[in-house]
Amino acid sequence: MTTNLSSLNSSQIQECIENKSLKIAVVGIGRIGLPTALCFANSGFETIGIDINEKLVNMVNSGDYPLKDEPEFDKVFENVLEKKKFSAETDIKKVIPNSDIILLSLPTPMNNQNIPDYTALLTVGKSLNGLLSNGQIVIVESTVEPGFIENELLESIEGTEKNLKPGIDFHLAVCPETANPGEIMHDFKKLPRLVGSIDKKIVPIVSALYTNVFGVELIPMPNCKTANAVKLTTNVFREINIGFINELSLLFEKLGIDTYTVIEAAKSKYNFQPHYPGPGVGGPCLPVNAYQYLNSSKKIDPNFLKIVQDARKINEHMPQHVIELLEDAFSESNNSLENSTIAILGISYKPNVHDVQIAPSETIIRLLKEKNVNLKIFDPYFISETIFGYKIENSISEAISNSDAVLMVTGHNEFNDFNFELLSSSKNKPILVDCTGKINPQNVKSKGIIFRGIGRGGL
Numbered sequence: 346m347t348t349n350l351s352s353l354n355s356s357q358i359q360e361c362i363e364n365k366s367l368k369i370a371v372v373g374i375g376r377i378g379l380p381t382a383l384c385f386a387n388s389g390f391e392t393i394g395i396d397i398n399e400k401l402v403n404m405v406n407s408g409d410y411p412l413k414d415e416p417e418f419d420k421v422f423e424n425v426l427e428k429k430k431f432s433a434e435t436d437i438k439k440v441i442p443n444s445d446i447i448l449l450s451l452p453t454p455m456n457n458q459n460i461p462d463y464t465a466l467l468t469v470g471k472s473l474n475g476l477l478s479n480g481q482i483v484i485v486e487s488t489v490e491p492g493f494i495e496n497e498l499l500e501s502i503e504g505t506e507k508n509l510k511p512g513i514d515f516h517l518a519v520c521p522e523t524a525n526p527g528e529i530m531h532d533f534k535k536l537p538r539l540v541g542s543i544d545k546k547i548v549p550i551v552s553a554l555y556t557n558v559f560g561v562e563l564i565p566m567p568n569c570k571t572a573n574a575v576k577l578t579t580n581v582f583r584e585i586n587i588g589f590i591n592e593l594s595l596l597f598e599k600l601g602i603d604t605y606t607v608i609e610a611a612k613s614k615y616n617f618q619p620h621y622p623g624p625g626v627g628g629p630c631l632p633v634n635a636y637q638y639l640n641s642s643k644k645i646d647p648n649f650l651k652i653v654q655d656a657r658k659i660n661e662h663m664p665q666h667v668i669e670l671l672e673d674a675f676s677e678s679n680n681s682l683e684n685s686t687i688a689i690l691g692i693s694y695k696p697n698v699h700d701v702q703i704a705p706s707e708t709i710i711r712l713l714k715e716k717n718v719n720l721k722i723f724d725p726y727f728i729s730e731t732i733f734g735y736k737i738e739n740s741i742s743e744a745i746s747n748s749d750a751v752l753m754v755t756g757h758n759e760f761n762d763f764n765f766e767l768l769s770s771s772k773n774k775p776i777l778v779d780c781t782g783k784i785n786p787q788n789v790k791s792k793g794i795i796f797r798g799i800g801r802g803g804l
């Protein structure tokens with residue numbers, strides 16, 4: 346029998362939390378769900394992760410930690426398995442009837458028309474309909490557009506016959522996850538969390554639970570849609586600012602101004618927040634979040650959020666600009682980009698993570714393939730894997746040897762202090778194109794390298 350927390354008074358609720366008598370289910374144990382489940386288990390709650398990926402479930406249950414680029418969790422993982430506080434399961438029906446709290450950390454991607462795809466949440470919502478009964482609390486951590494929870498998701502859990510009553514048979518709340526891949530442990534311990542709920546009495550319960558597990562500030566929100574709007578706003582704020590700096594970079598290249606010099610000096614103004622240019626904005630969050638806002642706003646007026654539409658357009662144009670920089674560099678060396686061999690350094694959508702979701706590198710690679718360019722790719726996070734149809738090289742030097750140009754796409758730490766000597770193994774006059782800002786143009790100039798960099802005007 347599960348505990349109906351909403352029927353208890355606040356000291357009874359606190360007691361359930363402190364004596365760890367609640368059972369937790371986390372549906373979706375990927376990048377965010379697994380670390381979350383591990384934190385609940387590590388703080389003493391019996392936690393079961395549910396995932397349709399059987400391979401992942403078997404891997405986790407056999408003690409093999411899957412998130413190698415979230416290193417701080419490996420010890421936690423070992424600890425909770427040893428204490429039998431955490432296990433994984435594929436069958437949602439076995440777990441939910443015995444769970445007091447159900448966290449949903451399911452993917453919310455978009456389809457190839459950039460329309461948000463909430464299938465995973467709606468499918469799980471529908472299956473919860475037959476499994477909830479005693480006022481269990483469902484907490485959505487996934488990122489969704491404002492209104493999705495109180496409309497589509499609520500309907501899917503209530504069922505078409507409305508056989509489940511929200512606020513009685515189950516409770517629905519949100520606690521959007523804001524952690525950054527590669528820094529999840531740090532963010533879990535530091536970032537305040539937002540809590541919104543369909544019925545307000547659930548907010549303090551969720552807050553007390555999360556405070557107990559994460560020890561961070563919990564910010565109560567008036568409802569679910571406001572909490573989801575806050576989450577989208579923080580990410581889309583970055584998207585717009587990166588779009589702005591990317592467009593400025595295009596201008597500054599023409600005006601002969603170095604974007605990084607501008608940003609560095611602009612930082613001296615107390616209310617300037619630096620954002621940096623790059624080959625585009627990727628990953629599972631920012632581009633999707635922009636389209637989630639656009640999906641929401643276009644239902645009211647397609648002209649709403651023009652600024653978001655424009656930022657997306659500029660950021661989506663950046664891979665094409667990278668090709669233009671390469672073409673420009675090749676024309677300076679009196680060679681052609683067509684049929685050349687290029688070494689790409691870094692394919693992750695951002696530095697220091699093993700993740701190529703919506704990565705600008707994918708578009709760059711497609712555009713280069715259309716020009717019959719031969720590619721040799723090195724990324725320290727993907728050694729020996731096959732990504733976008735290419736076997737990743739074992740070392741930087743293997744990728745660079747006999748290539749006509751080097752294109753640094755992702756600024757992994759491994760590319761700090763880039764060894765320019767490596768370029769001497771290039772076939773022709775060395776070409777280096779930098780999308781990361783890691784290469785100091787002054788260092789390159791003196792070495793006889795043909796250099797281009799995003800936003801690097803005035804070289």
Ligand SMILES: NC(=O)c1ccc[n+]([C@@H]2O[C@H](COP(=O)([O-])OP(=O)(O)OC[C@H]3O[C@@H](n4cnc5c(N)ncnc54)[C@H](O)[C@@H]3O)[C@@H](O)[C@H]2O)c1
Nearest residue numbers: 373374375376377396397398450451452453465487488522
């Ligand atoms: N990755 C991030 O940086 C990040 C940060 C903050 C918030 N978020 C949000 O968190 C949510 C989860 O993202 P993620 O990066 O962890 O995704 P992910 O793809 O890494 O993990 C999702 C997991 O859900 C599983 N899954 C899919 N459908 C399922 C179903 N019907 N039943 C059970 N399991 C199912 C998948 O197999 C996968 O293991 C998304 O809404 C995302 O936007 C992600």
